[in-house]
Amino acid sequence: MADLKELYQQVILDHNKHPRNFHKLEDANRKAEGFNALCGDRITLYVRLENDVITDVGFEGTGCAIFKASASLMTQALKGKTKAEAAALFDKVHKMLTGEMNPNTEGNELGKLAVFSGVCEFPVRVKCATLAWHTLRAALEAKPEVVSTE
Amino acid sequence: MRTAGEMLASAAAESPAGGFDVRKIRDDFPALRQQLYGRPLVYLDNAATTQKPRVVLEAMRGFYERDCANIHRGVHLLSERATQAYEDARIKIQHFLNAALAREIIFVRGATEGINLVAQTYGRANLRAGDEVLITAMEHHSNIVPWQIVCEEKGAVLRVAPMNDQGELLLEEFESMLTPRTKFVSLVHVSNALGTVNPVRELIALAHRRNVPVLIDGAQAVPHLKVDVQELGCDFYVFSGHKLFGPTGIGVLYGKESLLEAMPPYQGGGDMISSVTFEKTTYNSLPYKFEAGTPNIAGTIGLGAAIDYVNQVGLEAAAAHEREVLEYATAAVSRLPGVRLIGTAREKAAVLSFVMEGIHAHDAGTILDRQGIAVRTGHHCAMPVMERFGVPATTRASFAFYNTKEEVEALVAGIHKVLEVFR
Numbered sequence: 001m002a003d004l005k006e007l008y009q010q011v012i013l014d015h016n017k018h019p020r021n022f023h024k025l026e027d028a029n030r031k032a033e034g035f036n037a038l039c040g041d042r043i044t045l046y047v048r049l050e051n052d053v054i055t056d057v058g059f060e061g062t063g064c065a066i067f068k069a070s071a072s073l074m075t076q077a078l079k080g081k082t083k084a085e086a087a088a089l090f091d092k093v094h095k096m097l098t099g100e101m102n103p104n105t106e107g108n109e110l111g112k113l114a115v116f117s118g119v120c121e122f123p124v125r126v127k128c129a130t131l132a133w134h135t136l137r138a139a140l141e142a143k144p145e146v147v148s149t150e
Numbered sequence: 151m152r153t154a155g156e157m158l159a160s161a162a163a164e165s166p167a168g169g170f171d172v173r174k175i176r177d178d179f180p181a182l183r184q185q186l187y188g189r190p191l192v193y194l195d196n197a198a199t200t201q202k203p204r205v206v207l208e209a210m211r212g213f214y215e216r217d218c219a220n221i222h223r224g225v226h227l228l229s230e231r232a233t234q235a236y237e238d239a240r241i242k243i244q245h246f247l248n249a250a251l252a253r254e255i256i257f258v259r260g261a262t263e264g265i266n267l268v269a270q271t272y273g274r275a276n277l278r279a280g281d282e283v284l285i286t287a288m289e290h291h292s293n294i295v296p297w298q299i300v301c302e303e304k305g306a307v308l309r310v311a312p313m314n315d316q317g318e319l320l321l322e323e324f325e326s327m328l329t330p331r332t333k334f335v336s337l338v339h340v341s342n343a344l345g346t347v348n349p350v351r352e353l354i355a356l357a358h359r360r361n362v363p364v365l366i367d368g369a370q371a372v373p374h375l376k377v378d379v380q381e382l383g384c385d386f387y388v389f390s391g392h393k394l395f396g397p398t399g400i401g402v403l404y405g406k407e408s409l410l411e412a413m414p415p416y417q418g419g420g421d422m423i424s425s426v427t428f429e430k431t432t433y434n435s436l437p438y439k440f441e442a443g444t445p446n447i448a449g450t451i452g453l454g455a456a457i458d459y460v461n462q463v464g465l466e467a468a469a470a471h472e473r474e475v476l477e478y479a480t481a482a483v484s485r486l487p488g489v490r491l492i493g494t495a496r497e498k499a500a501v502l503s504f505v506m507e508g509i510h511a512h513d514a515g516t517i518l519d520r521q522g523i524a525v526r527t528g529h530h531c532a533m534p535v536m537e538r539f540g541v542p543a544t545t546r547a548s549f550a551f552y553n554t555k556e557e558v559e560a561l562v563a564g565i566h567k568v569l570e571v572f573r
Contacts, residue, residue, distance in 0.1 A: 003520070004516075004517060004520050006240070007516070008513075008571050008572075011570075013572065037509070038528060039511070039512035039528050039540075039543055040511075040528060040533075040536070040542040040543045041512075042528055042542070063512075064511075064513045064541050065510060065513045065572070066512075066513070067510075124517060125518075
């Protein structure tokens, strides 16, 4: 059951219990909603974008530990990043979650987000970890509709 | 953790009271013998689908290896054999439900298609603007959405009878919602998310007193209790083969002959006609009027074999065993710290739905899976039920007659592991 420990690392359990930036952002100028029909994960993501830079980000929602920790750690990683940097980070996260990343040569830029590397061993849980990121993309592209990872 | 052999040995110790021998039954199911992640499979997702006994697999294989032909249209021997086997299955189902007539048994893809058929034929032909269709708060999406579709088209209103905090239908509320505008009642026999067994005979009688026809969704009922459609008095009854140890893609709609006769056809095509010209088509008689196109012949034969198997096991003995397992599981799981049962009706069948404080069902499901325990996590296609209980999702263990108390113990150990990870 070593892979379960890989999946539910302390950092993830901590962010699940005490999600960071877990609040509505009153001065947000970007907002999007995401929904994972498989397990009912639901997120509203708020972004404050100034001159193409994410200056603040917050979220509300309910869902599993992987989803909540992923959203929480994402909000921490985003502050101060430009739209392009955020998009590039999502690409890397996505590669890690789907097991396409070579851990020896890539992944250094991921920082704390590397705690999700165990998710690729649990294919049905990848959607839980990507929901917040898909919702971020929708918020930055200002797509009005509800995002689904289905 | 026990080995598979030890589990089977202890399963045998569960005494074959009244001739019910769970070990012998388990031997009939090839899928139950396997290991997952190096542990014996503990299959507790029977409300989603059941495993199949060898006799079902052999019946389907026998059809494809020996009797494969289309039905009702060949003069050759194989077609005759296939037709015979297909129609034999219909008669088995007629007896299984105690329907008055074999032609009241319509083969469909599953309970979902059965409900859609009634909504799209009876519903479209009979509902008018302002009419009401009454369902309950514990319906599966398959008994909500088909009625929403036809109500929207016809300007009719879908009304929902409420339930209490135990997941029991409120009978007085139900009765008060039967008004002169109510034109149809469609309700679940056994709730898939809560396990509640509804007093359908009484509910049907209430509706019939006002001349309102009733459809019963029996998908979760037929594997657990004896159903007699004449005794219930229902106008329609639907179920799915795959939840009754049969194959997927085959199910049954029972309907009273007089209603089926009056209904327009569902789909057009071959087999549902008696004559076709470009000007006019005369529809075939029952049940073929509702069976357009080449049906799921192998699935039907498999379902017939499943019903033979269930009859051989004996639903009453099976139900008694399941009740013991459910009571054992209910007591054990409700004792666990931070665990709350969702669905605590006095009359329940084979379903144990629960939530764990601070732990999402999906996380619990993943951790249980890695211990070889298959449960369902999520909203169980009953999102309004989740909303009613204020939870996004539940973990659901659902039992069949091949489950054992040892498997319940494995589940309890598995939940302890979940609690440990999230401690």
